Amino acid sequence: MSATSRRVLAATATSALLLCLTTACGSSGSETSSSGGTVTLRYAIWDAVQQPALQKSIDVFEQQHPKIKVKIELNAWAQYWSKLQTQMAGRTAPDVFWDHVAYFPQFAQQNVLTDLTPYIKADKLDTSIYDPKLLAGWQQDGKQYGLPKDWDTIAQVYNKTMLEKAGLTQSELGGLSWNTTDGGTFVKALQKLTVDANGKHPNEKGFDSKQVKQYGLALGSSNGQTDWWDAAAQNGCKLQDKAWGKWTIDQPSCVEAIQFVRDLRLKYHVAVPASVTNTPNGASLPQVMARKQAAVVWDGSWDLNAYQSSMKGNFGIAELPGGPVGKGTVYNGLSNALYAGGKHPKEAWELVKWLGSEESQKIIVSEGSVWPGIPTLNKDYVAVWKQRGVDVSGFSKEAEGTTIGYPLTTSSATYSVKVQDAFNQVWLGQQSPKAAADSVNEASNAAIK
Template structure:
């Protein structure tokens, strides 16, 4: 998901509050022909993944001659608003991509079919999935999705800039930060940050108002690609438990937020939020392509964007370690089955197929997303290795300390409140403590 897409998620998540989605004896709009052939609708948002998905669907249709599947592609900017309208009108697609930010509301509103009876009836082996991913789609003992893919956050760097600063990929991936002087991470970013006269932030005469090249660029409306990661590295928990209360006002969380602020305003090694965090701000792949920063923190979903814009002049390293060690946000999508569809059995067959090793091997071969089945991770690494890119930083992080995407019915409120409050923090207009307390209180008040 690009940074601009995440901004759209905020508005779309907020609109879910007022739709009041309900289910009943509705229809997904799927069709059945006179010979008994059923046509299912499958909604996705990523055009990059569509060709590989179509290959998977072709294989599925050969094995299920009485089931046809039509892929409905809607760009992220329109996907959620359209899906929410369809759900409200009981005309939703039979199967659709689901995001953890929406899952709690959808599960509460009853628009997702519980897959547990199907899993038990077919004796489906769910142990093939990463338990952390599988658990992200479970509530009250009911399973509402099978893992489709996953993503983590890593450091994407410009090879030319890194070399010019005398740094290596190994060094970048072994850095650490602290709340006292920034640690080796800040020292490395100082080497990568240069003003228009060639001076670095730790040198006399450095002009913070006229920086030619920054060491780092960050951009995340909700925290997924910036402070959620430093939070994990500082021992912060966003919630007291899954589906529980927000706890971002705790000292370990506030320190993590303050560190991100300090990178911009104290150390002057990160691109100002006025450039990256405005509604029309530059996306991280654009920042890199423009040579505005040497390093960005971004998700594996943007790999193809860097490959196309930087033409091989980029590499990947693990995020730095914090006071309690390394850590990253670990997230994934699922294929959800619409509870109001006419053809539940056939829709389950599609969901089951999309979650199978046979299907995910087809998707992995295209190199667009990491597979929901971890035994296929090396296949994904090999696909990118053939293109000259080592993507193993993402999988190494997935295997270490991770923070899951918060499971809460108040995600819409959180996403709206945090954008304004935290942008004030990044711009130096509000303290980290005050912003954290404000967002924490409002988000907890909105839990249903």
């Protein structure tokens, strides 16, 4: 998912979910066609960057399954979910489609996803090849509603020239830590990277916070995934009491993390102002880096190709800093889901099984568009990017360390709307972290079904 895609999550979540809840979702029927014994499956995705690699994989699949054809349907993230829900309401949804954890709970509740467990057992499919955390993210009540397609996590993307000029190395950047007292070594490093129009740093007399030429850091997220969720993990905060449970972002450890992220902007003056990056209309993190407004950003691995395109290799990847309780980041992944109302479930399962196979994921990894859902192939992905002059292993190190998953909840739509509005105000200094956390927590828990 691109940075721009994530910035409209809240709006699309609300409209799309309401549509399905008020119509006959999950009924049988899909727009597949067959002629001469050949079945045509529809496969919906949202990322054009991944389409060439997927097409190469599907070409091999069709060679191995001569009576199955696959048509990729590409819809940008901004339209993807609303269109998918409309299709489900009209019983014309694609046979197979990309699913996101933010939408999975509602889909499972609405019975529009096929339980893959019987297929997995019948074919004796070895699911141990997947990361257990990714596999578990698509389970509910003993049922498996998807196979891991890929994974993503958050790391620090930095401008090589700016880091070198400040006298910092990648190793040093990835080894920093923060605290709630004075910001720790992380803030000290960001002070070196932040410079005003007169060449002054925030810790120097005469620094002008209203005339900053280059900031040390840029943060931006509609829901918290690329900023305060990570700081929360580093401070011992748990977003939920358990998967499918209650939100707990009003706890002190969570509020402290939110306060620290706010302080980076408003107290230490080392982060790009929220007026520049607040979603949904602010600049994306790749745009901020391309404009050289910041030396470092916290961003997801999904944006690697955007940085490669705009920075031509003048960027690197470092692990996130540690916090009061240590390292931590958000770990997430997509799945290939099988629509419960399709006309050709057996053929659709063959496609889902293929896309989750090592053979298919090797093809996709060779294009370097996304991390694989099979951990043993991570080294191959690193090798692809090394040939492009970028060491992306910082992401895999994060994934192998302490992580928190994307919250599994039926109130995702409510949370997305409430958190964007409230936290935009927090970053601007218009609302306290405690008040925002309390209000979002209460509204999100009230919306759990």
